[in-house]
Amino acid sequence: DKLGRKMSKSLGNSPDPLELIEKFGADGVRMGMMLSAPAGNDILFDDALCEQGRNFCNKIWNAFRLIKGWEVSAEVPMPEAAGLAMRWFESKQNAVAAEVADLFGKYRLSEALMAVYKLFWDEFSSWYLEMIKPAYGQPINKKVYETTIGFFDNLLHLLHPFMPFITEEIYQALPHTAEDKGEFIMLQKWPEYRAELSFPQEEEAMGLIIDAITAIRARRNEMNVAPSKKVHYTIATAHADTFARGIPFFKRLAS
Numbered sequence: 001d002k003l004g005r006k007m008s009k010s011l012g013n014s015p016d017p018l019e020l021i022e023k024f025g026a027d028g029v030r031m032g033m034m035l036s037a038p039a040g041n042d043i044l045f046d047d048a049l050c051e052q053g054r055n056f057c058n059k060i061w062n063a064f065r066l067i068k069g070w071e072v073s074a075e076v077p078m079p080e081a082a083g084l085a086m087r088w089f090e091s092k093q094n095a096v097a098a099e100v101a102d103l104f105g106k107y108r109l110s111e112a113l114m115a116v117y118k119l120f121w122d123e124f125s126s127w128y129l130e131m132i133k134p135a136y137g138q139p140i141n142k143k144v145y146e147t148t149i150g151f152f153d154n155l156l157h158l159l160h161p162f163m164p165f166i167t168e169e170i171y172q173a174l175p176h177t178a179e180d181k182g183e184f185i186m187l188q189k190w191p192e193y194r195a196e197l198s199f200p201q202e203e204e205a206m207g208l209i210i211d212a213i214t215a216i217r218a219r220r221n222e223m224n225v226a227p228s229k230k231v232h233y234t235i236a237t238a239h240a241d242t243f244a245r246g247i248p249f250f251k252r253l254a255s
Contacts, residue, residue: 028053098193
């Protein structure tokens with residue numbers, strides 16, 4: 001168990017798997033097992049990890065509902081800032097695909113799961129979707145939407161070995177090409193690293209912008225500025241060109 005004791009009925013620390021599945025869902029329990037099982041070490045099982053898995057399932061489902069709820073229009077021009085965000089996430093996702101393949105080869109399954117978990121929760125949900133989502137009641141550019149669907153599709157592929165049920169359910173609900181339609185996600189090709197999808201300059205630029213937004217948010221909290229309140233901010237930087245490209249992100253994500 002989480003205290004390092006052997007599981008036994010007398011200690012009352014041996015959970016019923018079916019009860020765990022009833023409470024947290026099969027995918028949540030699978031994720032909890034994977035997170036508690038680092039390569040080469042004993043499994044220190046904790047129900048809280050299954051709860052984390054259930055919360056992650058909710059995160060995936062909510063991201064799906066958000067994307068599916070957008071109105072799409074080919075008439076809406078693509079914002080320049082959205083192009084930067086798309087190249088940045090394309091590069092991040094490409095790198096994680098290579099990292100996961102390497103970790104699978106070394107049987108480091110829990111580390112592979114954590115790499116995809118962070119990519120989905122942090123880069124995709126917390127940053128990318130917030131950067132490209134349209135204003136309330138407004139449609140999203142068709143190319144941005146299709147690119148985002150492609151990112152989500154790839155993330156489902158990376159997550160599928162760990163969380164097969166929710167990923168299959170959502171995959172079947174996504175739009176597909178005629179040749180893919182009707183196939184199961186488990187029969188699809190595994191995402192591979194592609195050198196042409198690596199954009200180091202965009203990664204560096206977005207890294208600076210994200211660090212700056214995080215610093216501004218921290219400063220606002222220190223000064224007890226309400227999240228809804230717009231502020232005027234002066235930034236002294238040696239990266240003026242990069243920050244100029246990120247102005248829409250500062251306005252949206254740091255008020």
